[in-house]
Amino acid sequence: MSNNHIPPLPYDSSALPRERARHYIPVTDREIQNMCAAVGVEGLDDLFHHIPPDCRLVPPLALPEELPYDALYEHMVAQSAKNRLPDASFVGDALPHYAVHDLVPFVAGLRELLTAYTPYQPERSQGTLMTQWLYQSCLVALTEFEAINASQYDRATALVEALHTAARLSRHKRTHFLLAGSLFPQDVEVVRTLLQDTLLTFDLVPIDTAHGIVALAALEEQAAACGEQLAGIVFPQAGSLGCLEDVDRLTDLAHAQGAKAIVVIDPMLLATGGLKPPGRFGSEGQGADLLVGEGQPLAIAPHFGGPGLGIFGVRFNRAHRQDIRSAPGRFVGAGTDREGRAAKLLVLSTREQHIRREKATSNICTNQGFVTTLAAAAILGRGEQGMQASCARGHEMARLAARTLTRFHGVELAFPQTPFWNTLTVTVPGSSAALIEAARQHGIHLGVDVSARLPDSTGNHLQLSFSDVHTPSDIERLSGCLTGLIGAPAPEAAAAVTGEFSVPASLRRQTPAQLPDWDADALKTFFAALSEQNISPDLTCYPLGSCTMKYNPYLHEAVANLPGFAALHPEAPVADIQGTLEVLYEIQTYFKAMTGLAAVTTQPVAGAQGELVGLKLFQAYHRSRGETRRDMVLIPHSAHGTNPATATMAGFETMHRGSEVLSGVVEIEAGPNGQMNLEHVRELLARYPGRVAGVMITNPNTSGVFELHFRQVADLIHEDGGLVYMDGANMNAIAGWVDLGALGVDAVHNNLHKTWSIPHGGGGPGDAIVAVSERLVPFLPGDQVVKTAEGYVLERAPQSIGSVHRHFGNVAHKIRAYTYLRALGREGVRRMSAMAVLAARYVHTRLKDHFPTLPEEAADSPRMHEFIITLPPATFERLEAAGIHRNKAIGLFGKLFLDFGFHAPTVSFPEAEGLMIEPTESYTQAELDRFADAVILMLHLVDAQPTILLTVPHFTPVDKIDDVAANKQLVLSEPLMALPEVPPNRIAPAQLAAMPLEAIAKAIQEASSARLEQHH
Ligand SMILES: Cc1ncc(COP(=O)(O)O)c(C=O)c1O
Secondary structure, eight states, X not given: OOTTOOOOOSXXXXXXXXXXXXXXXXXXXXXXXXXXXXXXXXXXXGGGTTSOGGGBOOSSOSSOOOOOHHHHHXXXXXXXXXXXXXXXXXXXXXXXXXXXXXHHHHHHTOHHXXXXXXXXXXXXXXXXXXXXXXXXXXXXXXXXXXXXXXXXXXXXHHHHHHHHHHHHHTTTSOOXXXXXXXSXXXXXXXXXXXXXXXXXXXXXXXXXXXXXXXXXXXXXXXXXXXXXXXXXXXXXXXOTTSBBOOHXXXXXXXXXXXXXXXXXXXXXXXXXXXXXXXXXXXXXXXXOSEEEEEOHHHHSOOGGGOSOOEEEEEOOSGGGSSGGGXXXXXXXXXXXXXXXXXXXXXXXXXXXXXXXXXXXXXXOOSOOHHHHHHHHHHHHHHHHHHHHHHHHHHXXXXXXXXXXXXXXXXXEESOTTSOBSSEEEEEOSSOHHXXXXXXXXXXXXXXXXXXXXXXXXXXXXXXXXXOTTOOHHHHHHHHHHHHHHHOOOOSXXXXXXXXXXXXXXXXXXXXXXXXXXXXXXHHHHHHHHHHTTSOOTTTXXXXXXXXXXXXXXXXXXXXXTSHHHHTOOTTSOGGGOHHHHHHHHHHHHHHHHHHTOSEEEOOOOSXXXXXXXXXXXXXXXXXXXXXXOOOEEEEETTSXXXXXXXXXXXXXXXXXXXXXXXXXXXXXXXXXXXXXOHHHHHHHHHHSTTTEEEEEEESSOTTSOOOTTHHHHHHHHHHTTOEEEEEGGGXXXXXXXXXXXXXXXXXXXXXXXXXXXXXXXXXXXXXXXXXXXXXXXXXXXXXXXXXXXXEEEEEEOTTOOOOSSSSXXXXXXXXXXXXXXXXXXXXXXXXXXXXXXXXXXXXHHHHTTTSOEESGGGTTSOOOSOEEEOOOHHHHHHHHHTTOOHHHHHHHHHHHHHHTTSOOOEESSSSTTOEEEOOOSSSOHHHXXXXXXXHHHHHHHHHHOGGGGGTOOOSSSSOOBOHHHXXXXXXOOOOOOSOOOOOOOSSOHHHHHHSOHHHHHHHHHHXXXXXXXXXX
16 A cells, blocks of 8 residues: 555544534533633643642653544554565464454444443443354353353463363362463463463473474373362364364363363364364363353454453363353343343343452453454354354365465475364475565465474474465465475475365364354444444443543544554564554653653553553562561452452462451552552551562542652652552543652552543453563563664563563554544643543533532542442432332443433442442543533432332333343343344434423423332
8 A cells, every 4th residue: 555545534524513623522612711701710731730740741742743533544554564464474373364244333323332331331332242142142152161251351361261160160279271282372472471470380381393283192190190189171173283182082082180171262163063062072072161162253353463352161061061151252132121131231240350350260351342342243244154264264275275285395284194173384495584584575474383382393393374255276386485495395295284274073073063143234234223223422421430431433443444554464574564663652651741750661461451550560579678577458448349359360269367458469458538548558567567569559540530649659668668459440530640650659550441542442442551660670571672773672571571462462452542632642642631620520510519429529629531420318308208219229320321312420439329420431421421411310310200210211113121031041142043133223322412401301200100009
């Protein structure tokens, strides 16, 4: 693609009111003046005056000037063109590039699915829930496991979660694992990084170098030696050299040792006609116990390796009814609403991290939600026949390639006796690295040099992968390229390789997967109807506190999907990926400038993973200083549940004796004003001298208040030898204003799906950037992008903790965030946070005379980007009198927001009786006023007619859903017979947005009265 070819944008930006606003902030200067006057400040600077001056950043920020809309698009097109896409690529390495089904871009454009939050309000999220339900059902059909969650970050981290699950299932009596050497080394590296300093351990069982699979005799021996310690055996179905493992034997072996059989699958290979589903592995067909896999290739292009889609499956049959309670992540279940209508909802959510804190089954919060939605679209779009064809094509092309390649002099199948499906390893004359580079110069990405995976390789092993994008002409192109490089092939196939490379029946699926073949147009109509069941921040203020539901520009979607970015494989040669490396390099630079810290990693894929990186860095730092007794982490009570859950996953398991904490997570008390109690920090440090690895502090905290003692706490912790993690989920309040280095921060994550404007996708994918202080630079995970005279190169930190992602994180999201940063420029970053604070203060000012603010004694503390209100005591009393118990009132009041055409605020977190409201900077004063007016009207409505809360919500497609029943009777998938019905909105959000508020109130009163009467 040349720089002068600018593809037209796939939307009309002039028709989108927020899209063309400077910095995507639609308020006018006049409105800013009005709002400042209303909250009692003279200008935006005043909003930050309470923050200690020595912790503030001095403008200008070291960021470039902002780029106007059209120039920005042109810049990003030119940037994408700096990546060089090959004419043909055979690079796969378990991330093959399949054709992206037509339904995928269509569904990706459905804004209510793309931009919504996690479906915590199921009545207004049936769209997301149904797509994730369909994903679960499709994967159940493919794998023949009974429960597939939706979803983990990627295959590597899903594997870590599987190991934790297996250990939990053995009640932590068994903590050792054997990992097949044929697993993908990138996955093994992530496992190694994340298990360091935890109770879990593993050994790698060598590869049988003659067969390219795990050495079975060695495995048997090692398994026997582990005895009762062995929690699980992990093996791939198709390994990192393309060879198919003897999955039945491996499953039996694990079971014979009383251990879990944990398999790494490729879902595409499980289609009808393909490989054996893991639910049937074993000589008795008993199946494996846990499965993980990578779903990204099912759904989307490689996007330089992220977002991925971690597949996680657990058994949920008669013999294993309870295993699911130990599993991580979200499951969508089937339920009914009050009137018996079928509905979907998140089930088992009592395990969710924000409720269970350090007892949670995982720290995952934002996951890969939208990739599951797209995977459902892709599988249903292809249908049974299409999936079968894609699966078969990869096999057919690999076999054709095997026949073709082995005609070249010196090229041989590395493992001629082992069956393969769509990936094969050959030996080449000379060095495979040199051959790859030579082919690159001819526009071919030949494959992956896998020599390092084989101890006796002489550097001549080459792995090639095939999928449904390949045709026989690609194999001819491959052949032509090799002819130029190593000479013409022999005319006939060599005797040793004339076989058809067939895969034995014991390794293959015997019965169809029975996916449906639904009509393409009907599917489009169906997904479009599903999107209308959700609500998007495009329409109106989406006040979900702590989630920063700001506007997500259309431009970012167009840019992230430019082929130069999207089609790039993370293992493509470095010379061809310079455009993306430059983006990553610039991001490193910008985040250093915006945080005041020394270095940045772009590898983590969500806030919670950023936290985990932070704690792993702390452990590495302490270890490097010989400090091995630091086994405690201090966390304030108001922290998001991911903080303590992360500490547990990192290895800070909490041990108690009575109420005394012996090790692990200790809570810092809050003072009456909701901020950390400095005295309590002192006490804890005195109680656990030299034991505190670090502190995790959310700042501004979840009450929306800047922690004024942050610096003092950091100093105390540092004096004791500990380190300081700042949970940066609320950076939208302070980005560009606060110098985190001066504040004493050692590590901080920025959630790109909050502050940096990437869409939430109904639960993810998110992304995170972690900035660190000088102390932690030597330990950074993954690779740093370094600028040299020859271009951008990758470099490992000297004492790196290893990788936390198999490649570079969710790079498509970094492209979006980079585009956003270029639109904001040095002024816009500060204007963005100031406007977010102004919007919150303005709405709070409008509401605070009607609703008490929480925490009570912090009512007058200056609010940053969010605030918490509760119902007045008299309203609680009226509700009690109407039979609505106090502990239900806030949740039900939240449902009233849905009837007014808004999403609910965050309910009952961090204050049990709180409604946490975060308006963000994306709305005009008139929109904020309408929201505030509506909230006040809701209070009047409830005061006048408290029984309204018995019948809310009224206008969503379904009534309030019975989550207790759905959790008792778990249903997690269904055979897909006919396209499910989509119940219509009774009044759609867009229609509600156009109605006068009084008319909505009247309609609610009428609907409620009618329902109550009907029930009498
Ligand atoms: C304060 C806070 N910390 C941490 C997290 C976890 O971030 P993520 O969901 O990106 O993993 C969240 C997410 O909602 C949050 O609000």
